[in-house]
Amino acid sequence: MSPATKRRLLSAICIVGFFVAWELICLAFNVSALVLPRPTAIFYTLWEKMPGIWPHAVQTLYTTMVGFALGVLIGVLLGMLIGSSRLAYDVAYPMLVGFSSIPKVAIVPILVLWFGAGTVPAILTAMVMCIFPIVVNVATGLASTEPELQDVMRSLKATKLEILWNIGLPRTMPYFFASLKVAVTLAFVGTVISETVASNRGIGNLMMIASSTFDVPLVFAGLFILAALGVLLYAVFSAIEARVTGWAVRSDSFASR
Structure with missing residues (x-):
């Protein structure tokens, strides 16, 4: 058995062990389902109510991916502008830091005021x-980006756009894919925040309705679905990253120590 297979097997055993321990603790201490439902109760709820949960999951995934795509497009354009212009850095970066410090739940009511309740505020969030x-x-x-590479390109009479396209953007790929894996999880957070405040569809809305009726297993089922979707998209972008930026990965020996 290869080391990679052993590592994956050990990871799977640890994950299964976590849920087994959760189940046993709930049984041993007779924990109420209103406080912390057992994993078996959560999975049973998922199985039993999946026909009703599925449309909400599809809505949340659709909203998240549209908002994520728009965020990536705007983020790449702004990042290119800020990274290639000192003036743009001095002007835009403080504004971005200030805006990112605002709790996003405080932005949702403004978006609802502008666009009404529904999918649009969730996409924008x-x-x-x-x-x-x-x-x-x-x-x-x-x-x-290494200045030496830029100097070589300038000596070849390359324009600033050619330097950006041939050196800057390829050099940015490892950073870009690292940010994608972070951003896609944050996109789910933004979608659910908006769905809990101003939407009649989506996992966030489902969880709010379930909590109002004290259906705690359904609330946890919604959390499990969000976690599964987040892990799935994270794995997709990790696979794409390995194919596109494999040259940037030197070794995982540091992580193994």
């Missing part, structure tokens, strides 16, 4: 959550 990590990482990747 997910977009806003994505922008900052994308901008920071793209700008950092451009700023870390």
